Amino acid sequence: xxxSHPATMPRRYRTDIQxxxxxxxxxxxxxxxxxxxxxxxxxLFFFISAYFMTTSLxxxxxxxxxxxxxxxxxxxAKRLLPxxxxxxxxxxxxxxxxxxxxxxxxxxTELESAALFTVNWTLAFDNVAYIHNGDTVSPVQHFWAMAVxxxxxxxxxxxxxxxxxxxxxxxxxxxxxxAVALGSIALASLAYSVATTASRQPFAxxxxxxxxxxxxxxxxxxxxxxxxxxxxxxxVVSGWMGVAGLVSFGFVADVxxxxxxxxxAVPLTFAALIFVSGAxxxxxxxxxxxGRWLSARPLMWLGGISYGIYLWHWxxxxxxxxxxxxxxxxxxxxxxxxxxxxxxxxxSTRFVEQPIRSAAGAASARRMLAHxxxxxxxxxxxxxxxxxxxxxxxRDITQITSTASDDNPGASALAxxxxxPQLFTSLQPALTTLDDQWAEWASRCETIDSHDSQLxxxxxxxxxxxxxxxQPRTIFVAGNSHADTWVTLLAQLAERNGWTIRTFILGxxxxxxxxxxxxxxxxxxxxxxCIAMNETLIDAVAAEHPDAVFTVGNRSVADSPxxxxxxxxxxxxxxxxxxxxxxILMRDNPRFSQSPSTCLAxxxxxxxxxxxxxxxxxxxxxxxxxxxxxxxxxxxDPLVLTIDLADLFxxxxxxxxxxxxxxxxxxxxxxxRAYVQTLAPWFDAEFTDVLAQAVDAAAAGRHLAV
Numbered sequence: 084x085x086x087s088h089p090a091t092m093p094r095r096y097r098t099d100i101q102x103x104x105x106x107x108x109x110x111x112x113x114x115x116x117x118x119x120x121x122x123x124x125x126x127l128f129f130f131i132s133a134y135f136m137t138t139s140l141x142x143x144x145x146x147x148x149x150x151x152x153x154x155x156x157x158x159x160a161k162r163l164l165p166x167x168x169x170x171x172x173x174x175x176x177x178x179x180x181x182x183x184x185x186x187x188x189x190x191x192t193e194l195e196s197a198a199l200f201t202v203n204w205t206l207a208f209d210n211v212a213y214i215h216n217g218d219t220v221s222p223v224q225h226f227w228a229m230a231v232x233x234x235x236x237x238x239x240x241x242x243x244x245x246x247x248x249x250x251x252x253x254x255x256x257x258x259x260x261x262a263v264a265l266g267s268i269a270l271a272s273l274a275y276s277v278a279t280t281a282s283r284q285p286f287a288x289x290x291x292x293x294x295x296x297x298x299x300x301x302x303x304x305x306x307x308x309x310x311x312x313x314x315x316x317x318x319v320v321s322g323w324m325g326v327a328g329l330v331s332f333g334f335v336a337d338v339x340x341x342x343x344x345x346x347x348a349v350p351l352t353f354a355a356l357i358f359v360s361g362a363x364x365x366x367x368x369x370x371x372x373x374g375r376w377l378s379a380r381p382l383m384w385l386g387g388i389s390y391g392i393y394l395w396h397w398x399x400x401x402x403x404x405x406x407x408x409x410x411x412x413x414x415x416x417x418x419x420x421x422x423x424x425x426x427x428x429x430x431s432t433r434f435v436e437q438p439i440r441s442a443a444g445a446a447s448a449r450r451m452l453a454h455x456x457x458x459x460x461x462x463x464x465x466x467x468x469x470x471x472x473x474x475x476x477x478r479d480i481t482q483i484t485s486t487a488s489d490d491n492p493g494a495s496a497l498a499x500x501x502x503x504p505q506l507f508t509s510l511q512p513a514l515t516t517l518d519d520q521w522a523e524w525a526s527r528c529e530t531i532d533s534h535d536s537q538l539x540x541x542x543x544x545x546x547x548x549x550x551x552x553x554q555p556r557t558i559f560v561a562g563n564s565h566a567d568t569w570v571t572l573l574a575q576l577a578e579r580n581g582w583t584i585r586t587f588i589l590g591x592x593x594x595x596x597x598x599x600x601x602x603x604x605x606x607x608x609x610x611x612x613c614i615a616m617n618e619t620l621i622d623a624v625a626a627e628h629p630d631a632v633f634t635v636g637n638r639s640v641a642d643s644p645x646x647x648x649x650x651x652x653x654x655x656x657x658x659x660x661x662x663x664x665x666x667i668l669m670r671d672n673p674r675f676s677q678s679p680s681t682c683l684a685x686x687x688x689x690x691x692x693x694x695x696x697x698x699x700x701x702x703x704x705x706x707x708x709x710x711x712x713x714x715x716x717x718x719x720d721p722l723v724l725t726i727d728l729a730d731l732f733x734x735x736x737x738x739x740x741x742x743x744x745x746x747x748x749x750x751x752x753x754x755x756r757a758y759v760q761t762l763a764p765w766f767d768a769e770f771t772d773v774l775a776q777a778v779d780a781a782a783a784g785r786h787l788a789v
Contacts (some may be wrong), residue, residue, distance in 0.1 A: 322360025390429025
């Protein structure tokens with residue numbers, strides 16, 4: 084890189100910023116542990132890191148050129164990798180010991196991507212909500228922020244270097260060129276962030292490109308701060324305002340549900356106010372300002388280990404909760420977690436990071452190589468330890484998966500003429516593979532714009548022709564993931580009979596109007612999307628007149644035998660039957676407050692565990708047929724028919740986590756595909772019979788209308 088005159092950038096050590104790092108780390112931990120919220124303090128780390136990266140590179144790049152880039156990356160590796168990989172190694176070992184095997188694959192997948200600093204993309208594409216992640220809260224989710232920073236760190240010196248090179252060619256000052264570059268990128272990133280946050284907020288939360296503008300803001304502020312001159316009183320007030328804003332912001336804003344759009348500028352502004360408060364010629368904290376407090380020795384010490392505090396607090400908290408089964412830590416337990424995080428952060432900083440970072444310059448290339456060899460070997464040792472643990476863990480998962488039987492009878496064991504074994508030492512599917520057990524069927528899907536929402540509808544491609552003398556049938560499937568559960572069987576039945584299946588399914592969106600508050604849309608979806616999907620269904624029914632609409636007719640209540648049909652579903656069903664199209668209502672399966680499969684995974688013996696984790700039948704399943712629970716308006720309508728196979732999820736006395744050697748549940752309410760497939764004999768017979776009744780009823784209705 085061509086040399087240029089160095090930019091004038093301040094090199095004064097800001098003790099208050101070291102304390103600010105401590106405050107940010109403690110805020111992140113406190114909000115996670117006690118308030119189950121996100122504080123917005125992570126954005127503070129983005130701002131601070133960009134500020135110091137920019138000032139450092141503007142000092143070094145004009146003089147040292149690309150050697151400064153190599154040095155920056157080398158120091159980056161020594162700063163970030165040792166503690167990160169150490170924490171991941173410890174987290175992997177603790178996860179093996181403390182978490183049920185049903186969680187292992189998810190944790191291992193995220194841990195591997197965390198080690199490569201790409202976990203933010205894993206989480207983004209998985210659409211994981213940061214705080215509420217169902218029953219499985221990954222102990223490495225917080226590494227998303229480190230992944231974003233690492234990705235930006237790798238590019239930042241190239242960006243600054245390119246701007247300085249352009250400045251020399253255009254005869255401009257380096258700071259001007261850098262300001263133009265950062266400003267342009269910031270505007271583009273902010274526009275992208277706003278658009279993506281509005282359309283796919285959970286994805287945007289982890290999206291590096293939606294976060295880059297926050298780093299650019301820190302870099303631009305680094306360029307502007309030397310030119311700011313504020314009266315002492317204003318600086319004092321701004322500092323205290325910044326701290327007060329940072330501490331309280333997480334209570335006021337829904338950070339995890341609204342970031343990283345324009346609202347992310349708020350904590351960055353608070354950070355800027357604190358920087359401004361200490362912008363004095365000698366960087367000495369004002370006696371009345373916040374800098375004096377932030378420069379106190381305890382906060383300075385904590386600031387020195389703030390990286391470790393951030394890394395350690397989340398796995399300690401999540402693994403504690405996983406082991407105890409609690410939903411949230413008590414105040415005392417929270418203090419223990421923070422104390423443990425501080426203690427481990429000091430140990431990992433003192434004995435892992437500092438020995439690797441302590442390599443200083445050498446007078447010759449030979450001495451430099453010799454001096455760097457020991458830190459490199461230490462870092463390699465940490466990486467090998469992490470790789471060994473991950474490899475052994477993956478081997479265990481593979482062994483558990485390979486021992487799962489693929490011919491267990493499942494629901495067939497409930498048949499009166501069943502004469503096979505009753506006890507199974509090997510279950511299907513393996514408890515480590517439950518995340519692969521969602522509904523699956525061959526289909527062609529398309530994205531449509533309907534009722535101001537982008538929706539996905541799918542249709543099968545039946546290869547078989549309708550039987551001789553029979554008309555080809557078209558069945559619409561509507562509702563949420565519980566309706567989707569049965570498409571696994573329905574699609575197979577349709578394939579054999581030459582039927583067409585078209586789905587109008589959206590996770591968390593039951594068929595209905597939503598007036599009763601039962602819409603629970605998936606992450607990234609909105610209640611308005613549920614309404615749009617249901618209205619799209621009505622439009623399609625009116626236009627295409629399918630032979631029937633299939634959906635789940637009730638929503639089971641966790642740990643309750645309650646069997647009710649929602650008013651909104653009744654209303655929507657009546658709209659469909661008014662168009663002369665029958666509706667087939669399927670009874671929902673039992674639900675539980677805790678996952679039966681997780682309970683089973685925590686038992687030392689699976690055979691005994693099935694009995695231990697079973698729930699009395701009368702606690703979750705009423706001995707009433709769905710048809711008997713329908714309101715009069717539906718019960719008297721010949722176009723409304725029901726299928727009730729709920730008793731096949733239980734034995735005569737209990738509802739166990741597995742029947743006939745097949746695990747029944749993915750989580751606390753979704754059946755596994757492996758178990759549902761064993762229900763085919765009952766489902767095929769029931770659906771075929773009910774569909775025939777539906778077609779006859781529709782024909783009779785049309786005859787009467789004529």
